[in-house]
Amino acid sequence: PKEFDVDSENSEDIYNCPEYAKDIFDYLKQREEKFILTNYMPRQPSLNPEMRAILVDWLVEVQENFELYHETLYLAVKMTDHFLSKTPVHKEMLQLVGSTTMLIACKFEELSPPFAEDFLYICDDAYTREELIAMEATILKTLSFDINIPIxxxxxxxxxxxxxxxxxxxxxxxxxxxxxxxxxxxxxxxxxxxxxxxxxxxxxxxxxxxxxxxxxxxxxxxxxxxxxxxxxxxxxxxxxxxxxxxxxxxxxxxxxxxxxxxxxxxxxxxxxxxxxxx
CATH class of the missing domain: 1.10.472.10 (Cyclin-like)
Structure with a gap:
């Protein structure tokens, strides 16, 4: 309906895709049904909700320090939750999971993503480059490489x-x-x-x-x-x-x-x- 049209004012702006905007968001909303999460903590013997909250709080700091897009932060959190819902993780490895999902999200969202070394540095070199790259492969395989999760x-x-x-x-x-x-x-x-x-x-x-x-x-x-x-x-x-x-x-x-x-x-x-x- 005309009174609900919020896009035609951008008709000259190709970046806003005004003629497709409503369809795109309807599609994203449909796609959410593929990514429904439940409380997975009972399946994580080594973790608890507080540890997850501390990890997310740290990812917010990472997003700020690296001046990343907010989309990158949200996607990293979503990927972390989907990975944790499928794979038991030891608490010592939780920060590695978080920094790896942030690395993947950067590659997906950012124009010039930080390097793997940057992510090792922010973890105070607690993990090796090999561990980070192995975790990246594990996460992508676990999520079947389907990481365009609506945020x-x-x-x-x-x-x-x-x-x-x-x-x-x-x-x-x-x-x-x-x-x-x-x-x-x-x-x-x-x-x-x-x-x-x-x-x-x-x-x-x-x-x-x-x-x-x-x-x-x-x-x-x-x-x-x-x-x-x-x-x-x-x-x-x-x-x-x-x-x-x-x-x-x-x-x-x-x-x-x-x-x-x-x-x-x-x-x-x-x-x-x-x-x-x-």
């Missing part, structure tokens, strides 16, 4: 565009989304649904309304679909921050990210009102 970040940017959200609102949603990466309970949530929940929370926090018809059309979700994830995110953000997991909050306390980490959390009653308004 929440792409959906988040798309839906923020549909809502005409400003950069500050998108950045707040990105903060929520990145915090959620640490949480084992949210691993099973589809990226498009997680992105929608993060954006809705940011819109309500900024008093910009709720999940309007244009967002329902482009995301395929109703407010009722988002409610359980929004409530889970809210309780996650309400809990006192873990001192061992500082990377995301520190990152989003910078001016370049509008210092969104220091914004007060939206009141649960305000949130519930937005969730029941449709």
């Amino acid at each position: 929440p970040y792409r959906f988040l940017r798309r839906y923020a565009k549909c809502a005409s959200a400003g950069m500050d609102t998108l950045t707040l949603a990105r903060f929520y989304c990145e915090i959620s990466l640490m949480e084992m309970d949210l691993v099973s949530v589809r990226g498009s649904l997680l992105a929608s929940a993060c954006l809705l929370m940011a819109l309500v926090t900024k008093d910009l309304g709720g999940w309007c018809p244009i967002l329902q059309f482009h995301s395929g979700y109703q407010t009722s679909d988002l409610a359980p994830v929004v409530r889970r995110l809210h309780s996650l953000l309400l809990a006192p921050p873990d001192d061992k997991l500082r990377a995301v909050r520190n990152k989003y306390s910078h001016k370049v990210f509008f210092e969104v980490a220091s914004l007060p959390l939206v009141n649960i009653d305000t949130l519930e009102k937005a969730l029941s308004s449709h």
Whole structure:
């Protein structure tokens, strides 16, 4: 429908592929069904959710230090989860898995990816080059070389565009989304649904309304679909921050990210009102 058209304004911009944008995101949303995760921790005798959270927190630091795209970070986390859901890993090897998925994600997303040596260096040379390359082959084989996994970040940017959200609102949603990466309970949530929940929370926090018809059309979700994830995110953000997991909050306390980490959390009653308004 014409009133839901957010792409024709870019009709001259070949990089935006305006005539295919909706189809591309519908395809990515379909493709999510191939990459459903469950809580795999019971199958990891040597690991626990806290170790995973510490690894993700470290990957956020790596993304910042190497000035990598956010897509690279999200893809690395997704690959790590899919690999861990299929292969038991000893805790001493967990950092190797994380740095290897980051290396693979860099090759997939970055214009000039860091070298293997850079990834050995950030692990304080705990692993050898041979171990890194062997792990790369193992991960790719385990994932059947199918690593174009739909990530929440792409959906988040798309839906923020549909809502005409400003950069500050998108950045707040990105903060929520990145915090959620640490949480084992949210691993099973589809990226498009997680992105929608993060954006809705940011819109309500900024008093910009709720999940309007244009967002329902482009995301395929109703407010009722988002409610359980929004409530889970809210309780996650309400809990006192873990001192061992500082990377995301520190990152989003910078001016370049509008210092969104220091914004007060939206009141649960305000949130519930937005969730029941449709």
